[in-house]
Amino acid sequence: MPAWSRGPEGTVPGVVPVELLVARTDTYAVLVGGLLVYPTGFDFDLAVRRRPGRPREYRDHHERSWDDHLRLEVRFADGRAADNDFRRWPRTSGDQAPDPPLLYQSTVGDDGGHVWLWGLPPPGPLTFACQWPARQIPPSQAELDAGLILEAAERARTLWPGEAPP
Amino acid sequence: MSFFAMPAWQPPSGYRIPSWLRPPDGMVPGIVPVELLLGRTDTHALLITDLRAYPTGVDFALTARRHPGQPHQRRDPRRPHRFAYHDLRLELRFADGRNPSTDSRRWPRTFETEEPDPPFLYCHGAGGSERGWRSRHWLWGLPPPGPLAFVCQWPPGRIPRLDVEVEIDAGLVLEAAGRAASVWPAMEPDEDSER
Numbered sequence: 001m002p003a004w005s006r007g008p009e010g011t012v013p014g015v016v017p018v019e020l021l022v023a024r025t026d027t028y029a030v031l032v033g034g035l036l037v038y039p040t041g042f043d044f045d046l047a048v049r050r051r052p053g054r055p056r057e058y059r060d061h062h063e064r065s066w067d068d069h070l071r072l073e074v075r076f077a078d079g080r081a082a083d084n085d086f087r088r089w090p091r092t093s094g095d096q097a098p099d100p101p102l103l104y105q106s107t108v109g110d111d112g113g114h115v116w117l118w119g120l121p122p123p124g125p126l127t128f129a130c131q132w133p134a135r136q137i138p139p140s141q142a143e144l145d146a147g148l149i150l151e152a153a154e155r156a157r158t159l160w161p162g163e164a165p166p
Numbered sequence: 167m168s169f170f171a172m173p174a175w176q177p178p179s180g181y182r183i184p185s186w187l188r189p190p191d192g193m194v195p196g197i198v199p200v201e202l203l204l205g206r207t208d209t210h211a212l213l214i215t216d217l218r219a220y221p222t223g224v225d226f227a228l229t230a231r232r233h234p235g236q237p238h239q240r241r242d243p244r245r246p247h248r249f250a251y252h253d254l255r256l257e258l259r260f261a262d263g264r265n266p267s268t269d270s271r272r273w274p275r276t277f278e279t280e281e282p283d284p285p286f287l288y289c290h291g292a293g294g295s296e297r298g299w300r301s302r303h304w305l306w307g308l309p310p311p312g313p314l315a316f317v318c319q320w321p322p323g324r325i326p327r328l329d330v331e332v333e334i335d336a337g338l339v340l341e342a343a344g345r346a347a348s349v350w351p352a353m354e355p356d357e358d359s360e361r
Contacts, residue, residue, distance in 0.1 A: 009234055012201055036201075045216075
């Protein structure tokens with residue numbers, strides 16, 4: 001797999017000790033956490049929590065369009081942004097790295113998913129924004145100091161020193 | 167009804183995963199600010215990451231990574247139907263001598279229906295590929311102050327042989343649990359006992 005599509009497997013990531021509450025309605029909450037930072041980007045979990053006691057909404061996945069899913073956008077302080085709409089991904093060959101940032105959500109489900117963001121943010125606020133009209137989650141956002149990401153990237157270390165990163 | 171006829175749709179059974187088998191849904195956890203390299207050989211490395219603390223316990227991930235230069239060997243050559251990582255065994259050692267483990271032979275028989283005495287270490291998800299293995303664990307019950315050791319081993323005879331232990335200060339876990347907050351502050355305490 002190309003280096004831009006996931007974190008380097010030969011590296012111990014740096015942990016960002018933050019869990020962000022990005023959206024909350026009376027029934028749902030959206031959290032970003034598990035931020036693991038590498039020199040080339042960062043992984044995180046996108047978690048959708050349903051308030052205990054509230055009924056589940058059952059839908060046939062085959063009948064759902066992309067607009068029925070949770071939309072996520074990550075915005076850098078310099079104006080660049082990436083989102084989880086795979087229809088807007090750049091078309092590149094495997095060897096040609098796209099311009100960062102690129103957001104790749106590797107798992108998608110009613111409970112959220114796992115996300116890889118290729119590229120580190122510049123210093124300043126890093127914004128996580130989401131909305132899910134089908135679940136009545138309005139446009140919502142939370143900010144994180146990108147310095148925490150950059151400091152965690154500095155703590156990342158090579159698992160097998162002396163070897164070129166994969 | 168014909169053998170091939172689909173049964174009528176039934177509403178969900180209402181089964182609720184008990185609170186001792188999973189983190190609470192209604193809480194934002196406190197993050198434990200550590201990244202742990204448990205052990206490393208020429209071919210594999212074991213990490214503990216994603217430590218998230220709640221008032222009732224700790225959720226974390228155990229990750230096995232394969233050296234990028236190693237040939238793909240995801241299965242135990244002696245038992246090719248099993249992932250080689252399947253037999254990784256994890257134990258936590260508390261300062262007071264208690265030592266919850268993923269060894270299910272040590273679990274009470276009724277752990278799925280009756281609340282066990284904490285601490286109780288439960289694996290609530292695992293998966294992998296030829297690149298490695300990742301399992302998520304829920305520790306029901308917080309450790310006491312003092313050293314908290316993570317001990318991991320492959321049974322003798324597995325390749326590679328690994329028997330590793332790393333300690334952290336349990337105070338980091340307890341402080342993080344103190345930072346956990348309710349997602350819905352008005353929620354009744356017993357609301358989160360269902361799913």
